[in-house]
Amino acid sequence: MAERVDAVIIGAGVIGLAVGRALALAGREVIILEKNATFGEETSSRNSEVIHAGIQYKTDGVRAALAVKGRDALYRFCAEHHVNHARCGKLLVANGDREVTGLAPLKANAEQNGVDDLTIISGAEARALEPSLQCDAAILSPSSGIVDTHGLMLALVGEVENHGGVLALSSPVTGGRVNAAGLEIDVGGADPVTLQARTVVNCAGLWADRVAHAFEGVPAQSIPQLRYGKGQYFTYSGAAPFQRLIYPLPSPDSQGVHYTRDLGGQAKLGPDITFIDTNTDYSLDETRRDAFAAAARRFWPDIEAAKLQPGYAGIRPKLKGAGEEGDFLFSGVKTHGVAGYLGLYGVESPGLTTCLAVADHAAALIAHSG
Structure with missing residues (x-):
């Protein structure tokens, strides 16, 4: 016999934790299920830890x-809950006439x-900084920043549990x-165990489409197929050369190799x-070092390639392929006809920045649907 619960969140990345917090604050009985x-x-611990301003979307x-709302909410949350951030x-940098010309439309x-x-x-002026x-x-973005992602998630877990929610790991x-x-x-x-839930929010990230397909009665045609965008990071063993983040101009599917x-x-x-075919390949390709150094040398001419060391890799759940700009998808009852089910798909960058705004939007959709 199924155990009755009110609201179940599937996935305890930063999005699932934030959604669980939003529902718990609204007085819902919340259980967050996490397979790890x-x-x-996964994605929440394998990213740049950047608080994005909301520039290129x-x-x-x-x-x-959601970008500006999420950015501002995240700064407030970090200050109020003593989450380390800065x-x-x-600086989004341009070299050559074509790139310089591209700054004005990007700012607009x-x-x-x-x-x-x-x-x-x-x-x-950029070199003076x-x-x-x-x-x-360059474009100077003073509201961009960095955050301790683990500290942020710890604070979200604390909020969930302080309001009666439960985090179930290895579930x-x-x-x-x-x-x-x-x-x-x-x-x-x-x-x-089998749970009977009034509300289910699928925040499974890289696994969200597979989780949705596992539910009998959720129409298959309403479930998008995720694509996996793998990104690798190299750390630098020398002193950090810049205090600010340094980014090239973005492309539709990527913000390019940047300095953080x-x-x-x-x-x-x-x-x-x-783009890869699996969502579990976190291997590192050390032969990419020279390519990373070459990309960075356009804005950092004195970089020493020998000081670059393989760092870590992350995978983003994307709704679009190479060269295409994706977006977040909130799939509710109007899309699939299943009362009580909300699927979040393609929540990649700036998912960390927007986690609180994503959660508020999800909670509003759930409340509106009854």
């Missing part, structure tokens, strides 16, 4: 609508997204069924992007 032995083991998209700023796009603090500066930098012009979803009362969920692990640093001062480059 701890929270945030297409203006009619979901990411654009509003260090970012950002302004349509609500980003109102950008400034186009000359190469000399960052003496090791090489560029002809993979193995199947389920749509029924008149909501959804039944088969949960594996050491003590398998963590809160401890460790410099790193990445990610590149390669």
Whole structure:
């Protein structure tokens, strides 16, 4: 016999934890199911840890609508919950006439997204801020920053548990069924159980499409097929050359190999992007070092390739392929006809930045659907 619960969140990455928190704050009884032995083991712990300003996303998209809200909410949350972060700023650099010409439309796009603090500066002004930098012009983004992702997730878990929610680790979803009362969920692990939930939110990230297909009654045609964008990072063994984040101009499917640093001062480059067929390949290709150095040398001429060391790899759940711009997808009852089920698909960058705004939007959709 199924155990009755109110709301089940599938996946304890930063998105699942934030959604669980939002529902718990709204007074819902929340259980977050996570197949791994701890929270945030996949995409949430294998990224740049950047708080994005919301600059390049297409203006009619979901990411654009949530980026500034999410950025501001994240800074407030980190300050209120003592999560280590830094509003260090970012420079998007341009070299050559074509790239310099591209700065103005990029700034205009950002302004349509609500980003109102950008400034186009000359190469000399950029070098005055960052003496090791090489560029002809740049966009200065003072509201970009970095965050301790693990600390953020710990704070979200604490909020969930303080409001009566439960995080169930090593609890993979193995199947389920749509029924008149909501959804039944088969949960594996050491003590398998079947749960009867009124509300289910699929925040399984790289596994969201497979989880959705495991539920009998969720129409297959409503479930998108995820693509996997793998990115690798190299760390730099020397002193960090820049205080701000340094980015090239973005392409539709990537923000390019960029420079970031963590809160401890460790410099790193990445990610590149390669589309792969599996969502579990975190291997590192050390032969990419020279390519990373060459990409960075356009804005960091003094980089020493020998100081680049393989760091880590991450995989993004993408809805579009190479060269295409993706977006977030909230798939609710209007899409699939299943009351009580909300699927979140393609929540890649800036998922970390927008996690609280994503959660608020998901909670509003659930409340609106009854």
